[in-house]
Amino acid sequence: MLIQSKVEKIKVISNKEVAKDIYQMSFAASLHAVPGQFINIKVKDCYLRRPISIANIEEDHFEIIYKVVGEGTKILSNYQSNDILDILLPLGNGYTLVENKKVLVCGGGIGIPPLLELIKQLKKYNNEVIFLIGLNDINENIYQDYHPIICTMNKSEYFNGNVIDYLKANHLDYNYVYACGPMPMLNALQKYVTCEGQISIEERMGCGFGACVGCTCKTKHGYKRICLDGPVFEIKELDLDEY
Amino acid sequence: MNTKIKLLNLELDNPIIPASGTYGFGYEFVKFYDINILGSISLKGTTIESRYGNPLPRIAECKAGMINAVGLQNPGIDAVLNEEIPKLSEVYHKWVIANVAGSTIEDYLECAKKFDACDKIGILEINVSCPNVKHGGLAFGQDETMLYELITKLKAVTTKSLFIKLSPNVSDIVSIAKTCEKAGADGLVLINTLLGMRIDLKTRKPIIHNKMGGFSGPAIKPVALRMVFQVYQATNLPIIGCGGIENASDVIEMMLAGASAVQVGSANLVDPYACQKIINDLPILMQELGINNLSDIIGGACDE
Ligand SMILES: Cc1cc2nc3c(=O)[nH]c(=O)nc-3n(C[C@H](O)[C@H](O)[C@H](O)COP(=O)(O)OP(=O)(O)OC[C@H]3O[C@@H](n4cnc5c(N)ncnc54)[C@H](O)[C@@H]3O)c2cc1C
Ligand SMILES: Cc1cc2nc3c(=O)[nH]c(=O)nc-3n(C[C@H](O)[C@H](O)[C@H](O)COP(=O)(O)O)c2cc1C
Ligand code: FES
Secondary structure, three states: OOOOOEEEEEEEEEEEEEEOOEEEEEEEOOOOOOOOOEEEEEOOOOOOOEEEEOOEEOOOOEEEEEEOOOHHHHHHHOOOOOOEEEEEEEEOOOOOOOOOOEEEEEEEHHHOHHHHHHHHHHHHOOOEEEEEEEOOOHHHOOOHHHOOEEEEOOOOOOEEOOHHHHHHHOOOOOOEEEEEOOHHHHHHHHHHOOOOEEEEOOOOOOOOOOOOOOOEEEEOOEEEEOOOOOOEEEOOOEOHHHO | OEOOEEEOOEEEOOOEEEOOOOOOOOHHHHHOOOHHHOOOOEOOOEOOOOEOOOOOOOEEEEOOEEEEOOOOOEOOHHHHHHHHHHHHHHHOOOOEEEEEOOOOHHHHHHHHHHHHOOOOEEEEEEEOOOOOOOOOOHHHHHOHHHHHHHHHHHHHHOOOEEEEEEOOOOOOHHHHHHHHHHHOOOEEEEOOOEEEOOEEOOOOEEOOOOOOEEEEOHHHHHHHHHHHHHHHHHOOOOEEEEOOOOOHHHHHHHHHHOOOEEEEOOHHHHOOOHHHHHHHHHHHHHHHHOOOEHHHHOOOOOOO
16 A cells, blocks of 8 residues: 555644444545545544544545444534544555455444445446445444345344344345444354455554554464554454454 | 763763664654764664564653653664664664663673664663563663672673663652762663553543553653752762653753753654754854853852
């Protein structure tokens, strides 16, 4: 990846609640980045930056989608249009795009946002995409535009179970997989799928650009920093039972 | 404005040195700015063998600071000498500080001997203060008999200047500093991280896998200042002050307490340009405060 990370002051275009506690935030900047990369945001009154995936890249703006889960994301949700944020970006390796494949894109919860830009890009490279997502709360389904197959509990109009249950119950035709979501989902998926693919993982970060080795994980190819050498890894590269 | 300072016979263009563990082996920062503006660089703590360190998560946030339990992850001294330092030398043209850690006296000695042959290294910083490893590390920094033995033995195997990096997790920092001086240390680095922890309310368990970790950042600056101030008055050793330095004012404050140079740690992680900003701002602040020679203010806050 030749795109250089740097700190920029970036203007907020909008920051709106699109489902309970889930915000879509748009920034005025033309960003050169690939799907799966993330940004690290300096939030007022928080010491460390907050890493959030890039969800959508347009010519003159880009978007993130985040869930309020603690202090930093709570403060982030209070920013308004025209506020300026100090952001370190773009970070991480991002997904490598395949061509001419039947691709399963599998997401869970707040791991879904980076997959949206990925799907957009995959389609440009002549891939057939099946988008399968798991949601604990069906009200968090803000992804209709991307036509996902939805797995959730206790809602008769959707598949009742998790994404792995769905894969076991249905014979989907795919020869490559991309995934991002909670660790138990990634772990089960890694054990279930037989084809190649890439997964993206999360970890608490000190810097986000490779300086502190606070995020180093063990892989089949040696130690790797999730923030710099990841967050995207080959699906079989990590021993997810360790997490 | 003259920002030059001296540590023993070693000259620095300015007193700003990124602290060990927060700057990797330096070259990661080339993408942000020309690192040749730095006074020097303290490299990631190095051990004889390659180490992974502690399990994840090993970072937590606190008010005005952070906790890390990285646990001395490093590629081992041979890789540092044969790969990391040559890679850094391509982009950084001044001498650097090697940070040495170990579990036994023999580990430290072996590391020091190997570093002794490397011309790029000006100072050996002996880390006897890492709170994140089970054996050695902090144990040496808290036991004066062991510390004395370690330093005298190190002096015998290296010609490099020996700076001992001390832990604040002790009841009498002055006594430990005096022991270092008696044993023949050439200088001190004050301070390493404070032992701290955070607990996740949802899981009701410590956030850091190792439960505890090293607390750093602006919150610890008063502790660092106090220890530098006390030690400056009790010994004749040059001190590199470290702990919570974020801007040019912090540098002046630390030097007034008695530091000859400073190390900037966590600030690099939050703002990769932190050292660059400090170096740019320092002459401006000196002018404002009427300081012509930065070295004149060392220990200025102490009575004498
Ligand atoms: C590469 C990457 C991409 C991410 N993308 C998204 C995204 O697109 N949308 C989204 O909603 N969330 C995303 N996350 C998770 C997001 O970073 C955390 O939810 C957020 O940092 C929580 O901050 P807080 O202050 O609200 O929580 P607090 O718990 O108060 O945070 C305390 C500290 O822990 C860290 N932390 C807490 N939870 C996480 C976590 N799950 N991952 C990493 N650090 C954490 C915080 O950054 C902070 O340093 C991503 C994480 C990573 C590493
Ligand atoms: C992520 C991280 C890793 C560190 N690793 C080392 C190390 O390897 N050796 C060492 O002597 N100190 C290490 N330290 C301590 C720092 O060098 C410094 O003493 C401490 O963080 C206090 O300074 P600060 O408040 O400016 O961060 C580390 C600190 C951090 C935050
Ligand atoms: S978070 Fe610092 S190296 Fe990854």
